Amino acid sequence: MSRALVARLPFRTTSPSSSRAWPSSPSSPVARQRVLPPLAALGHQQRHSSHSPLGAPPSNPRKKVTINTLQSLYRKNEPITMITAHDFPSAHVADHAGMDMILVGDSLAMVALGMEDTSEVLMEEMLLHCRSVARATKSAFTIGDLPMGTYEIAPEQALESAIRFIKEGRVQGIKLEGGLDMAPTIARITRAGIPVLAHVGLTPQRQNALGGFRVQGKSTAGALKVLQDALAVQEAGAFAVVLEAVPADVATLITRKLRIPTIGIGAGNGCSGQVLVQADMAGNFPPGRFLPKFVKKYGDVWGESLRAIEAYRTDVKSRAYPAVEHTYPMPASELGEFERLIGEEKQKP
Secondary structure: OOHHHHHHOOOOOOEOOEOOOOOOOOOOHHHHHHOOOOHHHHOOOOOOOOOOOOOOOOOOOOOOOOHHHHHHHHHOOOOEEEEEOOOHHHHHHHHHOOOOEEEEOOOHHHHOOOOOOHHHOOHHHHHHHHHHHHHHOOOOEEEEEOOOOOOOOOHHHHHHHHHHHHHOOOOOEEEEEEOHHHHHHHHHHHHOOOOEEEEEEOOHHHHHHHOOOOOOOOOHHHHHHHHHHHHHHHHHOOOEEEEEOOOHHHHHHHHHHOOOOEEEEOOOOOOOEEEEOHHHHOOOOOOOOOOOOOOOOOOOHHHHHHHHHHHHHHHHHOOOOOOHHHOOOOOHHHHHHHHHHHHHHHHOO
């Protein structure tokens, strides 16, 4: 900005004692308009940013779901609802929808981070996502999935990892895969006062040893193995157990043999509750992606997002957006003065 234009502006750019911008006279009308409001008043001003993290609170706020809540649902034979979330928005909508439990599953390795399988995700990555989910979840009981390599070596290693999930991830409990072999580990963690959700049947972190993502318990021997694992984690202190990719009849019989809830995924409706990966059930994926048989697609988030973004692109290209209603007006007198000053400046040699 040239000195000629500065001289005509109704305020100084600097004061004699400071490099900050100050009005020319504190008592002038122009100066009073330009003095910043007190900090206490800033919170009452209209926000002009689109990055506010919180929307409206739920219309019918729920009580916080606790272990006691889940046990009460189990005793009443009321199915327990569970879904995965991997960030603030996905947890926010799941909590508003009334989910009993939200799992920060290691499936986020693939649906959020673009990895090939769950074995790639690291502890620090899981903790970051747990914190994001925890900030959004006000009512649901939150569970963090211990990633591969953070609990298998020894019970003490698993306990250390579980403590980090509670303290740093801000979740209420942890999940780990494995049955009879993981019973001592589950016992060690639960003795420290940390709720554990066990996971038997198809355990994705061990899919290489299982020959891939295969249904478990299809034979009599296989079904007995799943039951043995479920009983072992129950006795070790797990508050519930996920049964994944198990024949529905087998899962129903195992559920009847246990004193803790079973959460099914690909295990039929005879379980005490159900869990699905949110990206799968909401349809947040492109056409042609493989879906397991047990997934029911309840929405088309991908299709709706694609439609909206394509419409936005078209409007920007055609200058239909932003329209007048999307802009902030300036008083005509102020605009006229601004134009006059700029016009005078442009006329200067």
